[in-house]
Amino acid sequence: MSVATENFVKAIYKSKINDITDTKPGNIAKLLGISNAAATDMAKSLAAKNLVDYQKYKALQLTDEGEKLALKVIRKHRLWEAFLHKTFDMSLHEIHREAELLEHETSDFLANTISAFLGNPKFDPHGDPIPNENGEITTKDTSVSLSKTKENKTYIIARLMSDDKEFFDFCAINGLKYGNKLTVIKQFSKNKMTQISINNNTILLNQDFTKIIYVNETD
DSSP states (O other), X not given: OOHHHHHHHHHHHHHHHHTSSOOOHHHHHHHHTOOHHHHHHHHHHHHHTTSEEOOTTSOOEEOHHHHHHHHHHHHHHHHHHHHHHHHHOOOHHHHHXXXXXXXXXXXXXXXXXXXXXXXXXXXXXXXOBOOOTXXXXXXXXXXXXXXXXXXXXXXXXXXXXXXXXXXXHHHHHHTOOTTOEXXXXXXXXXXXXXXXXXXXXXXXXXXXXXXXXXXXXXX
């Protein structure tokens, strides 16, 4: 499959799973930085290959084959992120950037070799689940966005759902890292802000951050 095809089905899958936006061709076009016409042409082409269900003016849906392809690409991406983070201690932004390139050049054999080398991890350094070699996500996601948490509760960071360098730089400076604990001090619902305590520091986060940081409540 071409890089464009792999990126297209991956964008549809991630948009649907993460509720980022609806999957009409125009919205997928914005995510990929291509024209609406190019996205529509791609959707029609992939529909002919039984990868996408395309209906005019409606959201795009992946077929079973399309979802299988998307999960295969995502597996390779997240395995590379785990490998680069562990081996070279690269930043979260750096591993995402490099994995975007490497995912398209990786055979199933190499992906399985990387997975075995890492001990078959179930999550990448961002906290995103890694599909197994059969394209299955075997972990159950119980996390909620930081914006929906309760005051005076302690949580563990489960996912950092972004690819923005400034966001990851901020997280690194303030200890907002997958697996770290934080306490929610106050929810400012009217102003859509959340005050937290982490590593003995108090931070006030706006909704741009709290809606993409996902946490699990501690036992």
